[in-house]
Amino acid sequence: xxxxxxxxxxxxxxxxxxxxxxxxxxxxxxxxxxxxxxxxxxxxxxxxxxxxxxxxxxxxxxxxxxxxxxxxxxxxxxxxxxxxxxxxxxxxxxxxxxxxxxxxxxxxxxxxxxxxxxxxxxxxxxxxxxxxxxxxxxxxxxxxxxxxxxxxxxxxxxxxxxxxxxxxxxxxxxxxxxxxxxxxxxxxxxxxxxxxxxxxxxxxxxxxxxxxxxxxxxxxxxxxxxxxxxxxxxxxxxxxxxxxxxxxxxxxxxxxxxxxxxxxxxxxxxxxxxxxxxxxxxxxxxxxxxxxxxxxxxxxxxxxxxxxxxxxxxxxxxxxxxxxxxxxxxxxxxxxxxxxxxxxxxxxxxxxxxxxxxxxxxxxxxxxxxxxxxxxxxxxxxxxxxxxxxxxxxxxxxxxxxxxxxxxxxxxxxxxxxxxxxxxxxxxxxxxxxxxxxxxxxxxxxxxxxxxxxxxxxxxxxxxxxxxxxxxxxxxxxxxxxxxxxxxxxxxxxxxxxxxxxxxxxxx
Amino acid sequence: xxxxxxxxxxxxxxxxxxxxxxxxxxxxxxxxxxxxxxxxxxxxxxxxxxxxxxxxxxxxxxxxxxxxxxxxxxxxxxxxxxxxxxxxxxxxxxxxxxxxxxxxxxxxxxxxxxxxxxxxxxxxxxxxxxxxxxxxxxxxxxxxxxxxxxxxxxxxxxxxxxxxxxxxxxxxxxxxxxxxxxxxxxxxxxxxxxxxxxxxxxxxxxxxxxxxxxxxxxxxxxxxxxxxxxxxxxxxxxxxxxxxxxxxxxxxxxxxxxxxxxxxxxxxxxxxxxxxxxxxxxxxxxxxxxxxxxxxxxxxxxxxxxxxxxxxxxxxxxxxxxxxxxxxxxxxxxxxxxxxxxxxxxxxxxxxxxxxxxxxxxxxxxxxxxxxxxxxxxxxxxxxxxxxx
Numbered sequence: 001x002x003x004x005x006x007x008x009x010x011x012x013x014x015x016x017x018x019x020x021x022x023x024x025x026x027x028x029x030x031x032x033x034x035x036x037x038x039x040x041x042x043x044x045x046x047x048x049x050x051x052x053x054x055x056x057x058x059x060x061x062x063x064x065x066x067x068x069x070x071x072x073x074x075x076x077x078x079x080x081x082x083x084x085x086x087x088x089x090x091x092x093x094x095x096x097x098x099x100x101x102x103x104x105x106x107x108x109x110x111x112x113x114x115x116x117x118x119x120x121x122x123x124x125x126x127x128x129x130x131x132x133x134x135x136x137x138x139x140x141x142x143x144x145x146x147x148x149x150x151x152x153x154x155x156x157x158x159x160x161x162x163x164x165x166x167x168x169x170x171x172x173x174x175x176x177x178x179x180x181x182x183x184x185x186x187x188x189x190x191x192x193x194x195x196x197x198x199x200x201x202x203x204x205x206x207x208x209x210x211x212x213x214x215x216x217x218x219x220x221x222x223x224x225x226x227x228x229x230x231x232x233x234x235x236x237x238x239x240x241x242x243x244x245x246x247x248x249x250x251x252x253x254x255x256x257x258x259x260x261x262x263x264x265x266x267x268x269x270x271x272x273x274x275x276x277x278x279x280x281x282x283x284x285x286x287x288x289x290x291x292x293x294x295x296x297x298x299x300x301x302x303x304x305x306x307x308x309x310x311x312x313x314x315x316x317x318x319x320x321x322x323x324x325x326x327x328x329x330x331x332x333x334x335x336x337x338x339x340x341x342x343x344x345x346x347x348x349x350x351x352x353x354x355x356x357x358x359x360x361x362x363x364x365x366x367x368x369x370x371x372x373x374x375x376x377x378x379x380x381x382x383x384x385x386x387x388x389x390x391x392x393x394x395x396x397x398x399x400x401x402x403x404x405x406x407x408x409x410x411x412x413x414x415x416x417x418x419x420x421x422x423x424x425x426x427x428x429x430x431x432x433x434x435x436x437x438x439x440x441x442x443x444x445x446x447x448x449x450x451x452x453x454x455x456x457x458x459x460x461x462x463x464x465x466x467x468x469x470x471x472x473x474x475x476x477x478x479x480x481x482x483x484x485x486x487x488x489x490x491x492x493x494x495x496x497x498x499x500x501x502x503x504x505x506x507x508x
Numbered sequence: 509x510x511x512x513x514x515x516x517x518x519x520x521x522x523x524x525x526x527x528x529x530x531x532x533x534x535x536x537x538x539x540x541x542x543x544x545x546x547x548x549x550x551x552x553x554x555x556x557x558x559x560x561x562x563x564x565x566x567x568x569x570x571x572x573x574x575x576x577x578x579x580x581x582x583x584x585x586x587x588x589x590x591x592x593x594x595x596x597x598x599x600x601x602x603x604x605x606x607x608x609x610x611x612x613x614x615x616x617x618x619x620x621x622x623x624x625x626x627x628x629x630x631x632x633x634x635x636x637x638x639x640x641x642x643x644x645x646x647x648x649x650x651x652x653x654x655x656x657x658x659x660x661x662x663x664x665x666x667x668x669x670x671x672x673x674x675x676x677x678x679x680x681x682x683x684x685x686x687x688x689x690x691x692x693x694x695x696x697x698x699x700x701x702x703x704x705x706x707x708x709x710x711x712x713x714x715x716x717x718x719x720x721x722x723x724x725x726x727x728x729x730x731x732x733x734x735x736x737x738x739x740x741x742x743x744x745x746x747x748x749x750x751x752x753x754x755x756x757x758x759x760x761x762x763x764x765x766x767x768x769x770x771x772x773x774x775x776x777x778x779x780x781x782x783x784x785x786x787x788x789x790x791x792x793x794x795x796x797x798x799x800x801x802x803x804x805x806x807x808x809x810x811x812x813x814x815x816x817x818x819x820x821x822x823x824x825x826x827x828x829x830x831x832x833x834x835x836x837x838x839x840x841x842x843x844x845x846x847x848x849x850x851x852x853x854x855x856x857x858x859x860x861x862x863x864x865x866x867x868x869x870x871x872x873x874x875x876x877x878x879x880x881x882x883x884x885x886x887x888x889x890x891x892x893x894x895x896x897x
Binding site: 360368 | 706707710712764765766767769772773776777779780781782783784785786787839843844
């Protein structure tokens with residue numbers, strides 16, 4: 001083994017109710033490219049946030065040894081001073097500022113009282129050349145493509161005198177040519193002695209650049225593979241990523257008859273609302289039957305949420321084309337109200353951001369999507385509203401003192417139940433559940449699964465979008481696999497396995 | 509049943525308690541002058557425009573902390589139109605109708621830009637603030653126009669006779685006024701009791717009995733006290749009737765109707781509201797159009813009280829309304845607040861104004877105090893919310 005540049009020892013990080021990292025160990029050699037792989041939520045980003053000081057020293061346990069000394073970073077500035085620079089998945093550039101301004105944001109050149117703009121742009125141009133960009137640093141960020149923006153991020157990191165570069169999913173928004181260019185750039189830096197850690201879902205890329213691959217699963221390090229010794233084929237990596245035991249975490253569904261097709265989409269294509277040339281959903285066809293749970297698996301950003309929301313009365317996207325067929329009849333949904341009228345419900349993945357009015361009580365949230373049900377002539381029957389809220393509270397076993405309680409004060413699991421209640425009260429035939437168990441504890445998850453079973457037992461159709469493969473496998477009668485806007489696989493629930501889904505995604 | 513929890517009560521009724529404390533302070537500071545019948549009468553009729561505007565402003569603020577800066581100018585504009593029309597001898601009721609329609613039209617004009625073109629409300633209404641101030645000058649030709657029509661003045665709270673006449677000719681005590689107070693209390697008590705009985709019969713959770721009856725007694729006492737005081741002066745000012753109608757109607761509207769519910773939902777979480785199939789643009793459009801309507805009512809009352817219209821009327825009215833809402837507990841981010849809260853806020857401001865005037869505090873310092881009260885109220889709101897987390 002070469003010189004160890006960074007060692008993270010027994011890192012444990014807890015969030016309220018969740019152990020995100022459990023005794024994680026990571027060793028990175030000087031001058032290598034080290035890949036970090038794992039499923040969504042395995043803890044990769046958390047680990048990197050610990051390293052860069054986003055989670056300050058003291059909020060986790062364990063040691064970070066960098067360049068031979070133990071580090072206690074309080075904030076990002078501390079780690080950057082040592083040359084550890086992280087480039088996040090979401091680009092952190094300001095569109096209406098120039099490349100140069102962005103690169104030195106928070107690190108302005110010149111004196112405190114007066115920024116030296118000539119120096120700024122000269123320096124910026126120097127670093128841009130290093131990453132192979134020919135643009136002037138006076139160009140505005142919004143005028144260059146995403147691929148180049150990613151290179152600007154790297155140039156920005158170099159300007160901070162990075163010795164250890166951390167890239168979180170650097171190619172997730174890039175096309176193949178740009179991705180290849182970026183990876184080759186990393187290899188070139190390696191030649192010059194730079195050390196990098198790369199987090200990626202794209203295992204072909206990982207195999208291409210990495211010297212070592214550390215696999216993280218459920219907040220623990222599983223193994224570190226060495227390029228020169230181990231087999232680092234994609235199948236081998238996948239095995240490490242998903243090799244967990246399936247236990248009895250899902251309630252049994254018995255005697256549910258699967259009936260006719262309730263909803264079907266054909267050749268569904270959706271474009272990005274702002275960048276209208278970008279296809280987000282690309283020629284997707286799928287269906288769901290009465291009494292059936294259909295899972296949609298895929299990585300974050302695969303276009304699953306966008307597919308669901310575009311079906312839900314064009315709640316997302318522009319230039320939506322394709323057919324939507326409900327109970328054998330083609331329909332065109334003008335808006336969300338129309339979708340609700342046609343008995344479709346979309347239960348958002350972001351319950352706090354898009355789902356609930358946190359400052360309002362449970363009862364008001366419960367009835368919001370179907371207020372006309374408890375109204376006469378636009379006047380709300382508040383007794384009836386109370387009854388409805390109580391009924392769903394009993395049915396879903398929501399834990400709360402009263403239904404007058406503000407939703408903001410409930411736990412995640414109970415909030416999710418209120419959100420489900422809201423859409424069940426809208427009385428839909430097809431429910432699209434987007435990440436229905438995100439961020440809630442195991443017990444509450446089980447209860448949500450039971451609710452899903454009750455729904456299909458009542459003849460409803462459920463489409464469940466989930467990034468947790470065990471959940472998709474445990475709950476679905478049928479599974480679609482989506483990647484980069486396309487459906488890349490369909491399999492029966494009992495035939496599917498984590499390996500088959502992952503390889504569907506990664507080999508598409 | 510929820511137990512009677514003192515700290516909860518204090519939290520819920522902070523501003524009411526603050527109002528009582530401040531009245532107490534001024535009672536001592538003015539040797540009781542502040543609670544003289546005439547002063548109570550003045551407090552209500554002088555601030556009529558604040559009550560009306562604060563009600564409308566609350567609806568805008570509910571949608572997400574959005575304010576309407578144009579109301580002061582629009583009050584002046586509409587008042588000007590009315591004064592000019594009446595000075596030309598036009599029919600009073602026709603004039604009032606035109607004033608209301610112009611208000612709605614002005615509101616809809618601004619609402620359109622806010623709701624459908626996404627112009628930030630601050631800017632759309634700032635533009636209105638300039639434009640309608642200018643138009644007021646144009647309408648009034650730069651002069652004061654006086655209003656002499658007795659019907660208009662009497663009905664909308666101006667001149668010496670703008671009181672509900674005493675049909676029973678009480679000696680020194682206006683019996684009609686007292687009777688109205690007693691009937692009001694009776695309706696309030698019976699209504700509250702009926703609701704409570706109905707709720708407990710259906711098995712709903714009710715608030716604690718002690719709290720309920722205490723609230724009932726206190727509110728009844730306040731109503732009787734105020735009507736007693738008013739009866740000792742000239743009776744019920746007509747402007748108070750308009751205030752009561754507007755406040756009760758909008759209280760009902762915000763708590764019982766679907767559109768009222770949507771106002772809160774949009775301010776609480778616009779995205780979630782949209783995804784619940786609600787047309788949020790319509791909600792914004794409604795809030796600002798309605799503001800125009802209520803601004804018209806405030807304009808009608810303002811020029812009636814002054815018995816004239818001048819190009820400078822209505823200056824800073826928007827600030828009084830906004831201040832009242834925030835003091836009354838509306839959130840600067842939208843989604844929370846109530847009509848009664850805004851009214852309490854307006855009363856608090858009014859009492860401070862009047863108290864200091866009676867005590868002879870310099871007008872400039874009065875502004876300083878008002879500013880500080882607003883700041884303290886909002887700090888209190890922010891801090892108490894932080895504690896909850």
